[in-house]
Amino acid sequence: MIEQLQNLPGVGPKTAQRLALHILKQPENQVQALAKAIVEAKKQVGLCSVCFHLSAESVCEICRNQNRDNQSICVVADSRDVIALEKTREYGGKYHVLGGVISPMDGISPEQLNINPLVKRVSQQSVKEVILAISPSVEGETTTLYVGRLLKPFTKVTRIAFGLPMGGDLEYADEVTLARALEGRRELDT
């Protein structure tokens, strides 16, 4: 059991041992319930056939929601990013999860990501804006440019802003972030 638990992210030998000892102390029915929950969740949760976000149904809750703007698609690398963006309560459109970023070093080519279904989706339905919300790593930038070029013939393509994080101090910002913050300056609306 300790070996199995160690495969979980962020769980080292010590934590694995602590978790294992805790489980062994539990009554049998609770342990059964935990094991069952893990297996059931894995069985039930698949990917949304529209946006590839994690979903128990064939189409996820966000895609089914009629109150959300169908003409705006926010493209992210991972389901975790959908959850992070939903927490902001800023965005009322739909999503598309690529399932990673283009990374030749790790052998991840565009074909292995959900890029073709995205192009199909954007070209076949009326979409006013695609927002690329991909983290600004080297691979993320490559992916942003690649996807952006594919989608530009069909719709307006924007990307999220890069600059000073909130609460960030100018003095402690790295030079690239400061340069991007200067470059991305916008007219002040007062």
Add this chain to the structure above:
Amino acid sequence: MIEQLQNLPGVGPKTAQRLALHILKQPENQVQALAKAIVEAKKQVGLCSVCFHLSAESVCEICRNQNRDNQSICVVADSRDVIALEKTREYGGKYHVLGGVISPMDGISPEQLNINPLVKRVSQQSVKEVILAISPSVEGETTTLYVGRLLKPFTKVTRIAFGLPMGGDLEYADEVTLARALEGRRELDT
């Protein structure tokens, strides 16, 4: 000496003691040189009469530089911010150092900052753009809006971008930063 050294920022009792012991080990002429350098620097370095950046001359090197764009003024809270922005090598205009941010809690009102000289500077010479580069704290935002409103009648006023810092991961960004990154999205130029 230990007590005096402790007044320096980031120097606690232990560091002060270590510095003091180091100084006591030095030959007398070196100690004299250090003390003299401190007093001389304080005597010589004042504020630039144009932009209020630290300067040994009455007008600082940046203000005197004819190769820099006279029609662009970047407004910062502190001289340290000028140094941070200069390191990016992104900006070729002039600066204006406010000397702090508006903070009623700390008793800092607009009159105590170098805001009036800025308005005078912008209204009396031809300025194409004022870039407000003030850190996004509550006081910083207040200062940005206050200064922005004063300058808008005279020129175009922009502010630096807020969003994801470079190398920042979407998943780990705080919600306000993510919301600002979404809000500040820009059209992708490929």
